[in-house]
Amino acid sequence: MELNVELLKWQQEVFHDPTRFKVVAAGRRCGKSRLAAWSMIVRALQVPKSTIFYVAPTQGQARDILWGVLEELAFPVITSKHVNNMQMKLVNGSTLCLKGADRPDTMRGVSLEYLVMDEYADMRPQVWEEVLRPALADRQGDALFIGTPKGRNHFYDLFIYADKEEDKSYKAWHFTSYDNETLKAEEIDLAKQSMSSYAFRQEFMASFEALGSEIFKEHWVQFSEEEPDIGDYYIAVDLAGFNDPSSNSKKNKRLDSTAISVVKVNENGWYIKDIIYGRWTLEETAQKIFNAVDRYRPVSVGIERGIAKQAVMSPLSDMMRRNSRYFRIEELTHGNQKKTDRIVWALQGRFENGLVTLDKGEWNSEFLDQLFQFPNHLVHDDLIDSLAYIDQLAKVAYHSDLIDMEEDFEPLDLIAGY
Numbered sequence: 001m002e003l004n005v006e007l008l009k010w011q012q013e014v015f016h017d018p019t020r021f022k023v024v025a026a027g028r029r030c031g032k033s034r035l036a037a038w039s040m041i042v043r044a045l046q047v048p049k050s051t052i053f054y055v056a057p058t059q060g061q062a063r064d065i066l067w068g069v070l071e072e073l074a075f076p077v078i079t080s081k082h083v084n085n086m087q088m089k090l091v092n093g094s095t096l097c098l099k100g101a102d103r104p105d106t107m108r109g110v111s112l113e114y115l116v117m118d119e120y121a122d123m124r125p126q127v128w129e130e131v132l133r134p135a136l137a138d139r140q141g142d143a144l145f146i147g148t149p150k151g152r153n154h155f156y157d158l159f160i161y162a163d164k165e166e167d168k169s170y171k172a173w174h175f176t177s178y179d180n181e182t183l184k185a186e187e188i189d190l191a192k193q194s195m196s197s198y199a200f201r202q203e204f205m206a207s208f209e210a211l212g213s214e215i216f217k218e219h220w221v222q223f224s225e226e227e228p229d230i231g232d233y234y235i236a237v238d239l240a241g242f243n244d245p246s247s248n249s250k251k252n253k254r255l256d257s258t259a260i261s262v263v264k265v266n267e268n269g270w271y272i273k274d275i276i277y278g279r280w281t282l283e284e285t286a287q288k289i290f291n292a293v294d295r296y297r298p299v300s301v302g303i304e305r306g307i308a309k310q311a312v313m314s315p316l317s318d319m320m321r322r323n324s325r326y327f328r329i330e331e332l333t334h335g336n337q338k339k340t341d342r343i344v345w346a347l348q349g350r351f352e353n354g355l356v357t358l359d360k361g362e363w364n365s366e367f368l369d370q371l372f373q374f375p376n377h378l379v380h381d382d383l384i385d386s387l388a389y390i391d392q393l394a395k396v397a398y399h400s401d402l403i404d405m406e407e408d409f410e411p412l413d414l415i416a417g418y
Contacts, residue, residue, distance in 0.1 A: 010179045011035040019171040023145045023162040027177035027206040032146045036116045037069045043114040044094035050113035052096050057122040059100030101127045115143040121155035149208040156208045177204040216371045220351040223358050231266035233298035236389035239308035242282045259386035265394040269355030275363045286315035300393045302330040332389045340375045346391035
């Protein structure tokens with residue numbers, strides 16, 4: 001008996017991958033349910049008398065999402081089905097069961113060959129950790145986690161864990177609704193016109209976003225690849241912890257990033273030329289700072305005060321001596337302000353009044369992600385924190401300030417000129 005298994009390109013990629021635990025973040029109408037159904041049916045037929053679970057947030061959702069799909073696809077190999085208890089028996093004695101995560105006690109005491117957890121973001125993580133993961137142990141069963149992101153919760157944590165590939169039994173994939181070649185792109189574009197940008201990114205683009213406070217609004221952001229001719233460069237550095245090159249631990253992966261903001265300032269505002277960021281060793285961090293200063297020749301360089309600054313100054317000073325390239329480091333401070341207040345005061349008015357322009361670069365995505373979701377404890381703020389420090393550095397006097405002054409103006413200091 002043959003089944004006509006038809007899969008989209010992205011579904012084939014996930015289906016044929018041998019990784020034991022697969023984590024898929026996908027947009028609406030992407031084809032998640034069909035992938036789940038085929039994965040369950042094929043696995044059930046490969047292992048006679050096995051038990052396969054499909055778990056949705058509630059059993060009602062499980063029925064609405066997958067019961068009809070399973071009936072259609074598995075019809076040639078179904079020997080019996082019971083809609084009341086949401087079970088199907090196949091020709092080789094295997095059983096497909098649809099369950100709700102809101103009733104975890106009904107899933108205890110079973111031995112599972114395969115498991116699908118759909119819309120995992122809407123379930124309590126304890127259902128997997130305490131009930132279903134142990135159920136896979138004795139048969140060394142596999143699992144597929146699928147869903148559309150709902151902010152940065154346990155599904156996000158699992159996706160990041162799988163995406164790092166430090167644990168070879170986990171692997172992550174990310175697909176948008178555009179990856180479903182049977183879904184017209186024009187329809188997705190039409191939906192975008194009537195949805196908020198946040199909702200569209202989450203539902204169709206499968207973006208792991210925590211809903212921001214809207215301190216910074218999207219229509220305030222402007223881009224230009226034409227750098228202004230007039231202005232001076234300033235560089236502000238927000239240092240984070242330094243990676244241990246001999247360690248590959250997950251703790252290092254979760255450290256904040258060091259961010260180096262390169263901004264050209266003139267009387268018309270700020271032009272953000274680049275934001276260099278990453279998690280580096282002490283020597284690498286010093287080299288990144290030195291390279292940025294050497295390339296842009298800023299009038300002022302500032303580094304946030306603290307132990308990290310003290311640590312990086314030693315290798316940075318060595319580089320200055322070796323290269324005969326010296327520059328002064330200004331010490332940046334919080335000014336007894338909370339981080340939220342300091343960033344809002346430095347950046348919100350400038351963005352709202354069109355005084356900030358971004359050059360296009362690979363850093364844009366991470367910067368905007370942090371900007372729109374600030375302040376959210378689930379999201380890093382290193383890039384915008386370093387940018388806010390430019391406010392302390394950029395003390396600019398403009399020639400236009402003197403144009404309308406009286407002819408009998410006399411400077412207070414003939415040498416300094418102020």
